[in-house]
Amino acid sequence: MSAPRPGHVTSGPYAPVPARREFTVTSADGAEIHVEEHGREDGPTVVLAHGWTCSTAFWAPVIRHLADGHRVIAYDQRGHGRSPAAGPGGHTTTALADDLCAVLEAAGSRVVVAGHSMGGMTVMAAAGRPQMRERVAAALLCNTGSSRLLHESTVAPLSAGRLRYRVQKAVLGSSLPLGPVTPLGMRVLRYATMGPAATREQMEACARIVHACPRAVRASWARDVLAVLDLDANLAALDMPVGVVAGEKDRLTPPVHARRLAGALPHCTGLTVLPGLGHMTPVEAPETVADAVAALVRDHLSGAGDPSPALPAVKELS
Template sequence: MNGVRLPEEYEPPVPVEELSVRSADGIRLHVEVHGRLDAPTVVLAHGWTCSTAFWAPVIRLLADRYRVVAYDQRGHGHSEIPPSRARYSTRALAEDLSAVLARTVPAGERAVLAGHSMGGMTIMAAGGRPEVAERTAAAVLISTGPGDLVAELTVLPPAVRARGLRRFLHRQLLRSRMPLGPVSPVSRAALKYATMGVGSPAGQVEATARIVHACPTAVRANWAAVLDRLDVHAGLARIAAPTAVVVGTDDRLTPPVHAHRMVAELQDAQGLLLLPGVGHMSPLERPAEVAAEIHRMASAYLTAAPAAATAPAGAVPASTDERTAVA
């Protein structure tokens, strides 16, 4: 990979168990279980163009306290690629999450759900589904948004001021079917600019690039079409579980405006955590803070969860107010 060495913390940990789960339409989903099998459960849903590998540093921080379930969204990682565009939808995302929870969270038990980007949209899309609600103790929505994604993108420089032109160009960028090709210095620089904070070190950028470039072009484009017309506000409003929101202040893909809207629409908002200087890939950029927020919600709402005194580094006290993590 052009001499760029991947730090060990970004290498995917070896799961203690691997499962194959069938969704409602028959699509096979790859599911991994990490950590302590006798501990409370945390379920992680990754975002667009990512995979379970994206959660590697967060899994490492949570695995000694929790049973951590991570799955590849359809078309990503080791999960099956849908045979037609009709199999890409927010309904499919919700049904996939339902299937994973049914398989990994026994009836009568609950888990904390954490979703990054499209993973957060998955949790919102499943809002109000009884089979999801009954297995959800709390949720964490990370670097995500419920709709109007193209309108709020800030990838293009401020010099492109015309609102209509910005929307058009952002849509073309989002839905591009251009193959990403091998990871290169140019692709790393472009990816860092669009998805990460300016202070992200080379190891983080390399880990992100390898994950994103591994996503098949058609899968990337088909999900982009779904994100282009995304509207899961109704599901967001139906989430009854206590829910925390996390976003980087420099997120160009789902800027903080989305986070503020989600907090306003949630039934039981449990705070907004702002990560200074962080872009869209917050679980890779600031895994300690993200893991600590998941732990905070698990400690508060999961029966028999570990005490807050043993929270991962970077833990913050519970609050329903906006908070800014210390850099």
């Protein structure tokens, strides 16, 4: 019997899509990573990596747009959704890269990979790995950055400087419980992570996912990875075609990060800054994000994919 689904809304366009197949892969350190497969079995393959405090449920509206024409693989980062929490020393960019590489090996075909926020950092962390060079035809980086996250975040309404940095480090790294999803809590989440025009449905969808993330997991990733992130040196090795998407009103990873990425990537296919949108663009503008993924598939992933049988590291869920 599979474990209960992580927190999420249960109806409407932001509710999770039932997976065609579910399985686990084993990462380099033995961590078990929950994976879902959606869409057409014979379609070109897309791999989706979600961000901090999220889960596969976060990608639900994007999966809906892609499923008719693509084979879509989404996975839970360790400690999120249905992937168990990491052991000691397991909250690192190396671990993120290891987990993605395990998923890529299980995919059994060349893919386009899309990463949102910490998922984008995962893609950057894996740059240069053999699995990336052999299996990834192109990538999309959404609402992410490679360094200076707390220095350039504008979640705290303060002028740039040491005080804002310290406040943001304390808030993002807090292990205090978020409590139940309430109208006030949704408004706070919208301020921090979404554009001002985000709908109540979008706010609730994001809030239920974020509030379901275990508080120790949330704090560990913030403290051990986000607060000290520096992947600038990896960008030169991310030498496949890469598109970059940002939200104009993103407070967590403002567009300055996207512009810096676009300037540093060896083969940036384009930078899209979405007017009025915040950090959660796969929920705020799922069709736009899905279209960006589909364009990379069309332009850089030839054929319909050739999924091979599951590798030994793959474990099917009953």
